[in-house]
Amino acid sequence: MQLYGVIGHPILHSRSPDLFRQAFAAENRPADYLRLAARRFDRAIDLAQSLGLAGLNVTSPFKKDAAGGADSLAETAARLGVVNVLIRQNEKWRGDNSDVCGVLATLREGGFEPQGKRCVILGAGGAARAALLALRLGRASRLTVINRTWTKAQAVAGEFATEARAFSQLPAALAAADLLISCLPPGADPVVAEWLPAGLTVLEANYHQPLLSPKARARGCRTIDGRRWLVHQARDAYRLFFGAPPPEGAMTADWPPPPAAKPAIALIGFMGTGKSSLGRALAQRLSAPCFDLDESIGQHTGRAIAQIFAEQGEAEFRRIEKDILHGLPLAEPPVIACGGGVLLDEANRRFLQQHAVCVWCWSALPAILARTTDQTRPLLAVADREPVARRLLAERIPLYAAVADLVLDTEKQSIETAADLLADEIRSARNR
Numbered sequence: 459m460q461l462y463g464v465i466g467h468p469i470l471h472s473r474s475p476d477l478f479r480q481a482f483a484a485e486n487r488p489a490d491y492l493r494l495a496a497r498r499f500d501r502a503i504d505l506a507q508s509l510g511l512a513g514l515n516v517t518s519p520f521k522k523d524a525a526g527g528a529d530s531l532a533e534t535a536a537r538l539g540v541v542n543v544l545i546r547q548n549e550k551w552r553g554d555n556s557d558v559c560g561v562l563a564t565l566r567e568g569g570f571e572p573q574g575k576r577c578v579i580l581g582a583g584g585a586a587r588a589a590l591l592a593l594r595l596g597r598a599s600r601l602t603v604i605n606r607t608w609t610k611a612q613a614v615a616g617e618f619a620t621e622a623r624a625f626s627q628l629p630a631a632l633a634a635a636d637l638l639i640s641c642l643p644p645g646a647d648p649v650v651a652e653w654l655p656a657g658l659t660v661l662e663a664n665y666h667q668p669l670l671s672p673k674a675r676a677r678g679c680r681t682i683d684g685r686r687w688l689v690h691q692a693r694d695a696y697r698l699f700f701g702a703p704p705p706e707g708a709m710t711a712d713w714p715p716p717p718a719a720k721p722a723i724a725l726i727g728f729m730g731t732g733k734s735s736l737g738r739a740l741a742q743r744l745s746a747p748c749f750d751l752d753e754s755i756g757q758h759t760g761r762a763i764a765q766i767f768a769e770q771g772e773a774e775f776r777r778i779e780k781d782i783l784h785g786l787p788l789a790e791p792p793v794i795a796c797g798g799g800v801l802l803d804e805a806n807r808r809f810l811q812q813h814a815v816c817v818w819c820w821s822a823l824p825a826i827l828a829r830t831t832d833q834t835r836p837l838l839a840v841a842d843r844e845p846v847a848r849r850l851l852a853e854r855i856p857l858y859a860a861v862a863d864l865v866l867d868t869e870k871q872s873i874e875t876a877a878d879l880l881a882d883e884i885r886s887a888r889n890r
């Protein structure tokens with residue numbers, strides 16, 4: 459199975475996994491797609507490499523870092539200095555940009571042909587640069603960049619040989635425009651409704667609770683949904699990963715509720731990946747109760763896990779584990795530190811996927827072997843542990859990937875740092 463993923467910070471809100479999983483299902487492709495949590499680009503790449511990912515999408519704020527960090531760049535990415543797709547080829551990362559294709563396809567699908575049109579781009583970041591190049595390629599007649607920071611507007615306009623105007627000139631620029639592409643982040647809302655003429659077409663890049671689009675519709679403008687941009691750039695990224703786009707209509711903005719809407723948090727992953735310590739540290743930060751499944755089994759049965767395995771076998775242990783998991787009180791949503799094999803049971807997978815943000819705690823095999831020498835893990839209580847652990851991990855990776863809402867590195871950062879990052883991700887996604 460091949461793994462792909464998306465990096466950015468924060469990242470738990472990202473809808474890219476929904477889009478790629480739709481396409482993988484439509485094509486019966488043995489692949490899965492993950493959100494990787496990291497505060498820094500180099501950490502995210504480290505995690506992607508440790509997991510053996512074959513390709514990545516890159517989102518805010520890592521797109522420029524990705525252009526600097528890629529081993530080689532495709533022409534569009536080099537021209538923009540912005541990378542939103544990384545493809546792993548022969549142990550090297552090649553950077554590309556699918557936002558340019560995404561913007562053009564979105565405008566055309568929305569009935570807006572840029573040729574000969576006057577366009578205002580609001581913002582001067584990565585999305586704005588992709589929009590500028592797309593409109594250049596689409597032969598727009600006039601491009602105006604307007605940005606909060608004037609020097610950045612000037613720099614970007616200079617790069618694309620077009621004009622920059624001060625923020626105070628936005629109303630006049632809009633009055634004479636056919637298209638406005640807003641490339642501002644969620645919450646930024648500088649456009650006053652009265653500035654929007656009825657003939658204007660508006661594309662708002664941000665699709666999380668958009669503020670501009672409702673105003674534009676109320677003014678009689680045509681609006682194009684920013685989620686279509688996400689879909690089209692994902693289609694083009696898919697083409698870059700696999701050589702051909704997904705089947706028409708396979709990627710849609712018809713998404714399940716976001717992971718952060720689920721009340722509990724479950725830490726999943728192989729034994730020795732720090733789930734128990736992380737569970738306690740996270741529960742403390744979120745003021746939530748913490749349930750350690752293995753500990754609960756010990757309390758419930760009065761016996762150590764190794765003893766249950768030895769006296770009654772693994773099947774009985776799994777039965778007790780399942781009973782305890784499905785009986786957990788969810789009224790006050792807990793942090794659940796799961797045992798490494800809990801996902802072997804399909805009903806357990808469904809239960810966790812339904813009720814909990816599932817966070818896959820990842821450490822590579824050497825770290826796992828170093829941390830599991832204490833003989834308390836019955837499955838690794840053998841003379842030659844390495845091949846057994848390798849086989850078990852390989853068998854379980856597809857299960858962890860299928861359920862994971864987020865992947866967290868628990869090898870190269872301390873439990874405290876990992877807990878801080880995870881708490882930030884959860885809070886940020888819940889506040890959107």
Ligand SMILES: NC(=O)c1ccc[n+]([C@@H]2O[C@H](COP(=O)([O-])OP(=O)(O)OC[C@H]3O[C@@H](n4cnc5c(N)ncnc54)[C@H](OP(=O)(O)O)[C@@H]3O)[C@@H](O)[C@H]2O)c1
Nearest residue numbers: 581582583584585606607641642643646663664684687688
């Ligand atoms: N739909 C899609 O598929 C798609 C694709 C790409 C991006 N996006 C979304 O587009 C947005 C921008 O992405 P990006 O990568 O271009 O981000 P970015 O590189 O961080 O640029 C953000 C831009 O917004 C401006 N800005 C930030 N806060 C502002 C405020 N309160 N008032 C006015 N201007 C403000 C910044 O101005 P300064 O220069 O003054 O800081 C900067 O020009 C994000 O929400 C991203 O998720 C969506």
